[in-house]
Amino acid sequence: MAKLRVESFEELIRDTRWWVSPPEIDLDHLRDKHNLPEAGTGKWIFQEAKYRKWQESGKSKLLWLRGGPGTGKTMLAKHVAAEFLKECDNSSRGIKLAFHFVSPELSTEKISADQAEPPQLNLAGVASDLLYCLLRQDRNLFDGCKAELAMQGARFFTNPCSLWKVLRKAVQDCQTDDVYIFMDGIDGLEESLCKELIERIRGLAETSKVKIFLSSRVVPHVSNNLPRHMKIINLDANDFVKRDVEIFIKHRVNALGEWDHDLKRRVRKALRKKAEGIFLWASLAIENLACLSSGPDFETFLKRLPTKLEDIYRKMLRSLIKREGSQKVLEMIQSVALALRPLTFGELGHILAYMEEKTKTERKSSHGGASTEVQIRTEEEIKKYVQSSQGFLRATATTVSIVHNTATKYLFDEMRKDNLPILSKTELDLSVSWECFQYLHRAFGDPEKFPRRDTKWNYNRPQDPSSGRDFQEGDQREAPWEVARKDPPGAVVKWPYLRYAAESWFIHARRSIEISGDKFYDDSDRNWLRYQFFETGDVIRKPWVELCGDPKMEALVGDQAPLHIAVSLGLMPLVEKALPDLTKATNSNRSLLHLAAKFMS
Structure with a gap:
């Protein structure tokens, strides 16, 4: 692409669509109360002594909100960020807010192929999100981007060094304003990238007054790279979190209108006893109970509520495979679980149609006869499929995603020994890739x-x-x-x-x-x-x-040349396949492209 010469942030967005997409969780997302924690929960953090010292300090400070999967880290961080955003909107004091949230539905596992990480799990994506937030709040900061944009063009948006350089200048140009940076889910980054990210974030605090709010699981590559003198709020075994989970359970169970008062009371009691401060566990347990609704299975499940997330997933999967048509639902779940982002209804509708056509084609091959045309599923039909997933999938107004990245890890865990279906990630990736390519x-x-x-x-x-x-x-x-x-x-x-x-x-x-x-x-x-x-x-x-x-x-x-295309894409099996063809065409195996391709493969 030609070098970018734009004069305003609005022109940049219009002309390039920001190449690295605007954050999935953006300012408008935080302004919508439906995306924030359950009413009545999370308020305790604003009175927490460590939080108040971090907020009220006149110097750059770092606060680490840590906890295990499903303890509400992301929702609590969004709650705090939303409160700061209200102050920004009211303009009563000089505040700038920048944030990067990782969707809890997406896998946080490192992907073992060059440049094959989901967009939000790389340094360029993080810097892009933070810069986007600052520019949306103060368009005057865009002046600090122009020189780098003019020099690099669209490649600016995938160059971590350039993005962090411009982000650093934008923070400096905030001058007297306090800058608050929220970073969620950094434990999903590969160890060396996580270390570099923490160093870069801390480097921003050296140039201006910056308050940093990190939320993540407790893993060595996070804890070992954070400064010793920082504020820590631990959500594991936190009494306030347990109270919030109880409020969450009460609201969700009371919303099940078809249950009588006594049944709701029993369910609330059983859930409070075993939830142990895990929002995700409570949510999945309630969803499973709602599916059972009555009968002996309900009574058994209520008495023998699993105590761990893995046990909940095992119960969900076992219940799913007992149902008629479970194979098709399971294939849908694995497609959504493997997706790089939440899928739109149209995209999932295509996947369902593809699965149906594939089944019909296999039947035709086995028994003969013509295949009838498959119709694309409507949005309402897709929502019914999601409901049949036994809680593994969740739908918003526009998209469908896996309930949580821990569910993806369970479904694809090759070390599981529970005699339940284990999904093959590598083979499914290849199948999805080929279908997308076609x-x-x-x-x-x-x-x-x-x-x-x-x-x-x-x-x-x-x-x-x-x-x-x-x-x-x-x-x-x-x-x-x-x-x-x-x-x-x-x-x-x-x-x-x-x-x-x-x-x-x-x-x-x-x-x-x-x-x-x-x-x-x-x-x-x-x-x-x-x-x-x-x-x-x-x-x-x-x-x-x-x-x-x-x-x-x-x-x-x-x-x-096909070989150049395969090399640029990093697809080594295709490089190896294309090399002999180029050798025949050029009658040589000593060209620079040959040597580079052989070195890469």
């Missing part, structure tokens, strides 16, 4: 150039029937795929899975490279290099770059 070609590709004509599934027709693949040779209209290439954002409306496919296919592929090369690349099944994406021309890659959200991929616009 979906790109269904939207942008010329059907006549598909390696296998049977890849045009019925369910993949666009939402608008008038733009379907009924295009005939000699038709005077533009082909639908040509229209899509000219306006990729517009194509997303007609192809509901397109944005996720563009954002994630190469990341899922990187996460599956530990699988054997023969399995990754199969001439009869996954023949990646035969698709238009890997052709010299960029008719697929160019619209893909516009949607993928990674400006580094702009290097793949223009004519490129």
Whole structure:
């Protein structure tokens, strides 16, 4: 992309869409009371002595809110940040607020492939979120960004050094204003990145008066890198948290209107006895009880309430697989659990349609007969599927996600010995990657150039029937795929899975490279290099770059060799497959590209 010469924050957002996306949890999210803790909970922290000393200090200070999974760290941090935001909005005193929250639904495990981390788990993403918050509150701070933007262009947004340099200047330019920085979920970062992040955050406090609020689990790579003299609030075995959980239980159980008073009283008593200050445990237990609602299973579950999150998940999974149609629901759960972000209803609708078409195709292969067209699920139908997940999935007004990253860890834990289904993460990553890769070609590709004509599934027709693949040779209209290439954002409306496919296919592929090369690349099944994406021309890659959200991929616009494309994507199995082809074409294995590719592989 050309160098960016913009004069205002508004112009930057309009022209580049901020490349590294605006925070999922942004200022407006914190202003919405529905995203904050249960009414009546969390107020105790504002009277806590350590918190007040941190807030009232005239110097830079660090406060660490720590606790185990499900203890309410993120919600409490959001509660505190929202209170500061009220002060910012009222303008009664000079305050600037910056924050980075990690969604508790997304996995915090390190991904063992180059650049295959979810966007929020890298230093550039963190700095981008913090800078975005400051610029939204004070557009005058944008002047400090212009020189770096003009020099680097869109690559600025993926360059941690540049982002932190500009963020540091923005903090300095706040001058007399107090700057509060909230960082949640840093324990999800790989150890060396976590150490660097803490050093960078502490470095900001050396240039101006900055109050830092960290919330995370207690793990060595966090605790070992924090300063000794700091304020710590421990949520584990915290009496205030236990009281908040009791309030939470009371509100949630009382909301179950179909239960009589005596039943609610018994449930509240049983839950209070075993919750032990874990909000997530209480929430999952209530959801399971609500599903059972009555009968002997309810009485048994109430008497034998599991005491740990893992036990709750085991109970949920065991109950799920006993139900008719459980395999389809389980496949839906694993698709959502593996997703790099919460899925929209349209994206999940595509996944459900894909699963249904796959089942019909397998039946057709086994028994013969024609497959009928599969219809895309409506939003209401998708919500019913979510309800059938036994509590593993949660839906907002627009998206569906796994209930918590601890559920993902349980479902994919290969060391589990409970005789329940264990999901294969590597193979599923490969399957998702291949489906996303093919979906790109269904939207942008010329059907006549598909390696296998049977890849045009019925369910993949666009939402608008008038733009379907009924295009005939000699038709005077533009082909639908040509229209899509000219306006990729517009194509997303007609192809509901397109944005996720563009954002994630190469990341899922990187996460599956530990699988054997023969399995990754199969001439009869996954023949990646035969698709238009890997052709010299960029008719697929160019619209893909516009949607993928990674400006580094702009290097793949223009004519490129398949080997160069595979190297740039970091897909070593495809590098190894492309090397012999290039050797034949050039009659040489000593070119710089050969040597670089061999070194990488």
